Amino acid sequence: MVTMTYREAVRDAMAQAMRADPDVFVMGEDIAEMGGSMGVTQGMLEEFGPERVRNTPISEMAIVGAGIGAAMQGMRPIVEIMYEDFTTLAMEQIVNQAAKHRYMSGGQLSVPLTIRTQGGAGWSPGAQHAQQVEAWFCHVPGLKVVYPSTPADARALLWSSIYDDNCVLFFEHRLLYPLKGEVPDELEPLELGSARVHREGEDVTVVAIGRLVHEALKAAEAAEAEGISVEVLDPRTLLPLDEDALVRSVRKTSRCVVAHEAVVRMGFGAEIAAVVQERAFDHLDAPVERVGAKFCPVPFAPVMEQWVVPHMEDVLAAIRRTVGRE
Amino acid sequence: MAKVEQKGHTLSRERLVDFLRELLLIRRFEEKVEERFRAGDLSGFLHVSLGQEAIAVGVCRALDGSDVVASTHRAHAHALALGMHPNELMAELYGKVEGCSRGYGGSMHLYDVARGLIGSNAVVGGGLPSITGSALAFKLRGEPRVAVAFLGDGATNIGTFHESLNLAQLWGVPAVFVCENNGYAESTPAWQQLPITDLAKRAVAFGMHSITVDGQDVEAVYHAAQRAMKHARDGKGPVFLLANTHRLTGHYVGDPQVYRSREELREARETQDPLEKLRARLELPGEEWDELEHEVAVLVQASVDFALNGTDPRPEDALENVYA
Ligand SMILES: Cc1ncc(C[n+]2csc(CCOP(=O)(O)OP(=O)(O)O)c2C)c(N)n1
Numbered sequence: 001m002v003t004m005t006y007r008e009a010v011r012d013a014m015a016q017a018m019r020a021d022p023d024v025f026v027m028g029e030d031i032a033e034m035g036g037s038m039g040v041t042q043g044m045l046e047e048f049g050p051e052r053v054r055n056t057p058i059s060e061m062a063i064v065g066a067g068i069g070a071a072m073q074g075m076r077p078i079v080e081i082m083y084e085d086f087t088t089l090a091m092e093q094i095v096n097q098a099a100k101h102r103y104m105s106g107g108q109l110s111v112p113l114t115i116r117t118q119g120g121a122g123w124s125p126g127a128q129h130a131q132q133v134e135a136w137f138c139h140v141p142g143l144k145v146v147y148p149s150t151p152a153d154a155r156a157l158l159w160s161s162i163y164d165d166n167c168v169l170f171f172e173h174r175l176l177y178p179l180k181g182e183v184p185d186e187l188e189p190l191e192l193g194s195a196r197v198h199r200e201g202e203d204v205t206v207v208a209i210g211r212l213v214h215e216a217l218k219a220a221e222a223a224e225a226e227g228i229s230v231e232v233l234d235p236r237t238l239l240p241l242d243e244d245a246l247v248r249s250v251r252k253t254s255r256c257v258v259a260h261e262a263v264v265r266m267g268f269g270a271e272i273a274a275v276v277q278e279r280a281f282d283h284l285d286a287p288v289e290r291v292g293a294k295f296c297p298v299p300f301a302p303v304m305e306q307w308v309v310p311h312m313e314d315v316l317a318a319i320r321r322t323v324g325r326e
Numbered sequence: 327m328a329k330v331e332q333k334g335h336t337l338s339r340e341r342l343v344d345f346l347r348e349l350l351l352i353r354r355f356e357e358k359v360e361e362r363f364r365a366g367d368l369s370g371f372l373h374v375s376l377g378q379e380a381i382a383v384g385v386c387r388a389l390d391g392s393d394v395v396a397s398t399h400r401a402h403a404h405a406l407a408l409g410m411h412p413n414e415l416m417a418e419l420y421g422k423v424e425g426c427s428r429g430y431g432g433s434m435h436l437y438d439v440a441r442g443l444i445g446s447n448a449v450v451g452g453g454l455p456s457i458t459g460s461a462l463a464f465k466l467r468g469e470p471r472v473a474v475a476f477l478g479d480g481a482t483n484i485g486t487f488h489e490s491l492n493l494a495q496l497w498g499v500p501a502v503f504v505c506e507n508n509g510y511a512e513s514t515p516a517w518q519q520l521p522i523t524d525l526a527k528r529a530v531a532f533g534m535h536s537i538t539v540d541g542q543d544v545e546a547v548y549h550a551a552q553r554a555m556k557h558a559r560d561g562k563g564p565v566f567l568l569a570n571t572h573r574l575t576g577h578y579v580g581d582p583q584v585y586r587s588r589e590e591l592r593e594a595r596e597t598q599d600p601l602e603k604l605r606a607r608l609e610l611p612g613e614e615w616d617e618l619e620h621e622v623a624v625l626v627q628a629s630v631d632f633a634l635n636g637t638d639p640r641p642e643d644a645l646e647n648v649y650a
Contacts, residue, residue: 030513032514033584055514057480061485126448300421300430300432301639
C-alpha cells in the first residue's frame with residue numbers, strides 16, 4: 001500500500017493510463033501550465049506534452065463534443081470540466097449525443113469518453129460554483145455516473161471509467177482533494193456498479209456519497225457512543241447502481257438513511273428510497289430518511305451556506321429519527 | 327478650465343480629475359479586497375480588476391441613468407463605476423444583509439438593479455444573451471435605453487457570445503458588448519485560445535459595428551463608449567467595443583501566476599497602469615494627489631468598518647427569494 005491524496009490518486013490514474021496507452025489524452029481549461037484550477041493535472045504537461053494535455057478555450061460544449069468525436073474514433077479522451085456547474089453548458093452534447101450514439105446507431109458506435117469534473121459547497125463561492133449535479137445525469141439512459149469518496153476508489157474507478165466503453169461522468173468533490181488514504185501498490189480496476197461497505201453495523205444503514213461518506217462515518221462514530229450500530233455504504237457508482245449490496249444491507253439493518261450534498265428534493269436519495277421500498281419493504285422498520293441540501297440555490301454568505309448543506313450533525317439526527325421510530 | 331489638448335482628448339481637467347478619483351477609488355478598493363482576503367476575512371472566490379479600471383470608468387461614465395449592465399466574475403470595478411457605494415459592495419463581500427445582493431450573491435454575483443446592474447455572472451458568457459434580450463425589450467417598447475455587457479477575451483470563445491451577437495445584430499437591438507481584452511483567460515494566454523489576434527474580426531463576422539480602443543486610456547475609452555452608446559441609442563444597431571488592456575495581477579486573489587513571467591508582469595505594471603497614465607498626463611501636484619488618496623482611503627476604510635459592523639443573515643433566510 002502507498003499513501004496518496006485524493007487529488008494524486010485521480011492524477012495517477014490518468015497518468016498511468018496515458019503512459020500505457022497513446023489513445024488516452026486529456027483536455028480542458030487551464031489544465032496545462034497551471035495544472036488545472038484544482039491542481040489535479042499538475043506535472044502532466046511536462047510528462048506528456050501539449051498534444052496530449054490540451055489546454056482549451058472556454059468552450060465547454062465544443063470540448064465535450066470534441067471528446068465525443070475522438071471517442072467515436074476509438075480514442076479514450078478525458079475531458080475536464082472545471083466546475084460541475086459548467087457541465088450545464090455541455091448538457092446537449094452529453095445528453096443527446098454522448099448518451100445516445102450507441103443506441104441510435106443500433107450498436108455500431110460507442111463513445112468511451114470520460115468527463116471529469118468537481119464541485120461542492122463549503123467555501124462560499126456562491127450559487128454558480130457550489131452545486132452538486134450528479135443526480136441530473138442519473139436520469140439519462142446511456143450515461144454512467146461515478147462519484148468516489150476515497151483516494152483508492154478514485155484511482156481505481158477513474159481507470160475503469162477511462163476503459164469503459166460508455167460516456168462516464170466522473171464527479172470529484174473539491175473538499176476531498178487533500179484527503180489522504182491508502183491505495184494498492186498496483187492499480188487494480190474496479191467494476192463500475194459495485195458498492196463499498198465502509199463500516200459494518202446492525203441497526204441502520206447509511207447510504208452516502210461523496211463528501212457525505214465522511215460525514216456519515218463521523219455520525220456513525222457518534223451514534224456508536226449512543227449505542228446505535230451504523231453500517232455505512234457508499235455506492236461509489238450511482239449509475240449503474242449496486243442494488244444488491246444496498247438491499248442486502250437494509251434487509252440486515254431494517255433501517256435506512258440516505259445522505260448526499262445535493263438538494264434532497266427529487267434527488268439521488270429518492271431513487272435509493274424507491275429501490276429499498278421495492279426490494280426490502282418487508283424488512284423495513286421505519287421510513288427511509290433523506291439527508292441533503294435544503295431546497296434553494298447555494299447562497300454566498302457563509303452562515304447561510306453552512307446551514308443549507310448537510311453535515312455530520314444532520315446525518316446523526318436522521319439516524320436518531322429512524323431508530324426512534326416504533 | 328483648460329482642456330488637455332491631445333488627439334482625441336477634449337475633456338476638461340476637472341472632469342479628468344473626477345475620473346482619476348474614480349480610478350483611484352477602484353484601485354484602493356481592490357487592493358483592500360486583496361488584503362482582507364489574505365487576512366482571512368473574506369471567503370469565496372475573488373477576482374479584482376487591477377489594471378482594467380479605466381474601462382469600467384470610461385464606459386460607465388458614458389451611460390445614461392436608465393441603461394442596464396451585465397457584468398462578469400470580475401465585477402467590483404463595474405459596480406463601483408456604476409455608482410454603487412463602496413459600503414454596499416464591501417458588505418456583500420463580507421456576506422452581510424447590507425450588501426448589494428443582501429449576502430445571497432457574493433463577489434461574482436453583484437446586483438444593483440436601481441443603478442442598472444442586472445447581475446454579474448460567474449459563468450463565462452452567462453450574461454450575454456440577457457443583454458441582447460434586454461435590448462430587445464427596449465427596442466420593442468421604444469425606450470431610448472442601451473443594454474451593455476462586459477466580457478473578457480476568453481468569453482469570445484463560448485457559444486453564448488456568438489449566438490448573442492448574431493441575434494443582436496440580426497434584430498438590430500441597442501446593445502453594446504464591451505470586451506476587456508487582457509490577453510488571458512485565467513492562465514491561458516491568447517495564443518493558446520484564439521486563432522486570430524484582432525478580436526474585432528469576431529464582430530465583423532456578424533456584420534456588427536466595432537470600435538477598438540486603448541483600454542488603459544480612460545478618456546479614450548469614454549469617448550469610444552459615448553460613440554458606441556449613441557450608435558446603439560440612435561437605432562443603428564449593436565456595437566462591439568474592444569478595449570485592449572492588461573490585468574496587472576493574478577486571475578483571482580491568491581493566483582501564483584505560474585503561467586507568466588515576473589518580467590512580463592513587472593513591465594506591464596510599469597508601463598500600462600491606467601491610473602499612473604492619467605496622473606502623469608494631468609501633472610497633478612503632489613498635494614492634490616495626496617488629497618485624493620486621503621479621500622479615497624477614508625471611503626475604503628469606512629467600507630470595511632461598515633461591513634464588519636453589518637448584519638449576518640439568519641441561516642434560514644437562505645430559503646427566501648427562491649421563487650418570486
Ligand atoms: C462557462 C465557464 N467556464 C469556465 C469558467 C472558469 N473561468 C472563470 S473566469 C475564466 C477566464 C475568463 O477569461 P476572460 O473571459 O478573458 O475574462 P478575464 O478573467 O480575463 O477577466 C474561466 C475559464 C467559468 N467561470 N465559466
